[in-house]
Amino acid sequence: MKLTVQVKLLPTPGQAAALEATLRACNEAASWAGGVAFEKDVKRNFALREHTYDQIKARWGLGAQAAQHVIKKVCDAYATLKANLKAGNVGRPGSKRYRKANEKPIVFRPGGAQPYDDRMLSWQTAERRISIWTVSGRVKDVAFTAAPEQLATLALYRKGESDLVCRDGMWFLLATCEVPEAEPNAEPHDFLGIDLGIVNIATTSDGAIMAGRELNRMRIRERALRTKLQRKNTPSAKRRARKRRRKEARRAREINHKIAKRVVAEAERTGRGIALEDLTGIRERVRLRKPQRATHSSWSFAQLGQFIAYKARRAGVAVVYVDPAYTSRTCAECGHIDKANRVSQAWFACRNCGFVDHADRNGSRNIRARARQLWRRGAPSTAPAPPLKPKGGTGRKRHVTASDDRCASPGLQSRCS
Structure with missing residues (x-):
């Protein structure tokens, strides 16, 4: 199953400024791409890339990987909106709330989360350091803190993307981990x-x-x-x-x-x-x-x-x-x-x-x-499908997250895979 380990970053003022500029640039580019997707009615990844990829790299100075993640984030946001409209989560068709959600392009918050893959982010778990791409270049030796069990989970099971998040002036990375499930109890007696x-x-x-x-x-x-x-x-x-x-x-x-x-x-x-x-x-x-x-x-x-x-x-x-x-x-x-x-x-x-x-x-x-x-x-043994999140924030995630039993940052989170 997929879990998300949330670690708290401890950047220096210079590193924090670079991270903030990166989030701002990525979300500005995503909002612009969202407008293009709405205007041209092109909301699939490869089709939208033809209209926006070169402009995003030239105008905001994003690297190739970052530009692709921005475009994918926009497409995922529109997919989530479409599913919410179909499920009735934003009111009945024709209602004021429905029209408000459907008749304008998606806009991303300046501090919305930005996904990173292994080409843009590298972990030195034992040293509690990361090296991360920013619009100002590669920023190395960014310190982070986490509980011992979370560090062990990172070292053993980290796999896939990580999301850079800023909350109330604090910086976090949400790292995806593929954790093996326990053998299910096939026949509970009660x-x-x-x-x-x-x-x-x-x-x-x-x-x-x-x-x-x-x-x-x-x-x-x-x-x-x-x-x-x-x-x-x-x-x-x-x-x-x-x-x-x-x-x-x-x-x-x-x-x-x-x-x-x-x-x-x-x-x-x-x-x-x-x-x-x-x-x-x-x-x-x-x-x-x-x-x-x-x-x-x-x-x-x-x-x-x-x-x-x-x-x-x-x-x-x-x-x-x-x-x-x-x-x-x-x-x-x-x-x-x-x-x-x-x-x-x-x-x-x-x-x-x-x-x-x-x-x-x-x-x-x-x-x-x-x-x-x-x-x-x-x-x-099953669970009902989680409700889709309404449009907002990154507009990207449709899975459910939950923090660790400690519930204080950093914490362990779960994604329903």
Whole structure:
């Protein structure tokens, strides 16, 4: 399977200036090529290369490899946009949002990621140094830092492209690694059901509850602070908002990684598979009151599911996705379905047999039972296709990435291959 090791670069001021100029030039060239592709309706790699390759090299001073990567980045961005339009991720055909996405060329951010191959980037992993191509020439002896296990992964499994990224003035390289998968457990004797929620992030059929109290409080606090800073709208308020803009996402990602690691470790230890709900499209199906919308929109159930899926794949643990319909209203003991069974958010009481249990634990038991039935019918260990990312940033990647259990940079990331 493909993993991405994220390492933090430690460039000198001169090296950082060269890297910044390179990203700016590559993304300016990509935006120009995107306009050419839109105007001429040429969005395939080799066809677009005929119209843009020579101009990109002459106008922005890019090398041959960099120019080809820029053109490929543009074509991948249009391919992603086309898939999003077809899947309905940008609204219905003819809607304002659909027309806005479809009726103008793709533009790339000045600091968008730029791919590098082995001709443009060389690694000296033992010395923690890299040599990287820039518009100012080859920059050598750029230091980087990473955890020991990440260095070992780089040394053994690095293969393919690496992406140069700048976030909040910090420089990172995302290196693709081909890591061998563990031998899958062909016949799990049972399943560990996982009920996903907002109040309780995850509840297992064994009774373990991973509460979301801390995360939800932080989200409410950050939301209130963002509102306050936006109303104030002074230069210092804007600086503080920029400084805190990714704090909530980083904290949520860290918690999701810890939960996923705990779930997969328990399933691997006991020789079971993992049963998850397929919640694809839940935001389109559910109607909410206005006070609930922000909480529901910030619910990172898809990220947690992706983390569990790739960690389970590395450990050789089977993952089965089940239909979540009526799992919260069904009695895990007698199977009676009634809306009144759900007494409150926290408690379940069956109107038929009198069974009482924590509502999320009852739901996780129903998920486990459905996974057993699917597995007996021959359902494979699989995961639903990840949603396509909307146009923006580099517009290039259509795979899903996830940072390491540490979640602090540098971190280990996963790509669904």
